[in-house]
Amino acid sequence: QVQLQESGPGLVKPSETLSLTCTVSGGYISSYYWSWIRQPPGKGLEWIGYIYYSGSTNYNPSLKSRVTISVDTSKNQFSLKVSSVTAADTAVYYCAREQVLGYCSGGSCYAPPDIWGQGTMVTVSS
Amino acid sequence: DIQMTQSPSTLSASVGDRVTITCRASQSISTWLAWYQQKPGKAPKLLIYKASSLESGVPSRFSGSGSGTEFTLTISSLQPDDFATYYCQQYNSYLTFGPGTKVDIK
Numbered sequence: 001q002v003q004l005q006e007s008g009p010g011l012v013k014p015s016e017t018l019s020l021t022c023t024v025s026g027g028y029i030s031s032y033y034w035s036w037i038r039q040p041p042g043k044g045l046e047w048i049g050y051i052y053y054s055g056s057t058n059y060n061p062s063l064k065s066r067v068t069i070s071v072d073t074s075k076n077q078f079s080l081k082v083s084s085v086t087a088a089d090t091a092v093y094y095c096a097r098e099q100v101l102g103y104c105s106g107g108s109c110y111a112p113p114d115i116w117g118q119g120t121m122v123t124v125s126s
Numbered sequence: 127d128i129q130m131t132q133s134p135s136t137l138s139a140s141v142g143d144r145v146t147i148t149c150r151a152s153q154s155i156s157t158w159l160a161w162y163q164q165k166p167g168k169a170p171k172l173l174i175y176k177a178s179s180l181e182s183g184v185p186s187r188f189s190g191s192g193s194g195t196e197f198t199l200t201i202s203s204l205q206p207d208d209f210a211t212y213y214c215q216q217y218n219s220y221l222t223f224g225p226g227t228k229v230d231i232k
Contacts, residue, residue: 035221037221044213044223044224044225044226045162045170045213045215045223046223047220047221047222047223058220060220060221061127061220094169094170096169099172099175102158102217103156103158103217103218105219110158110217110218110219110220110221111175111217112160112172112175112215112217112221113170113172113221114172114175114181116169116170116171117169118168118169119169
């Protein structure tokens, strides 16, 4: 049974870079799309972006300039970096695996995340 | 950008009630829509994908319908475990979630 676990600092200073890693266990990172999603306290869900195991990425246009997602297949991990953070980036950050079957158009594929990590709270504060 | 709206934002219901939540997209998304259930402190759980396909292991009292811009999630007979917040999500272009519908006890 595939499980995902987020790890990283729970507190980041304003203007610095938030870095998180998601470790995949019980299965291989190959042949799937892997997403990051966040949820500010008491608010809704926001998709940050995804990476395919091959390394191709797709980001939420509203965050694209500050986000980098990378993958390390040898460690069965993928990572998130968000630069120049502000208090608005305070949220629970989830990593997730997208379903195999989705919708592809114009070279991009999208599917609903079906397996999620438990989430990790990141607070941006000095 | 495709925007998602949900109604109502809060729904008070009793065990055994039939519950319907509506989700609308700002443009047509065919049937590229999913529904999630989230309980406090937990990650969302996928219930429905492709508008009406039930995810494995999800009780059959949950059903989804719709296409284009209007979709519904129906719980045929609300159970105690169903009190939660429900989100729709489109995956026609990027991924966008609706603002959520909280189902609480009447």
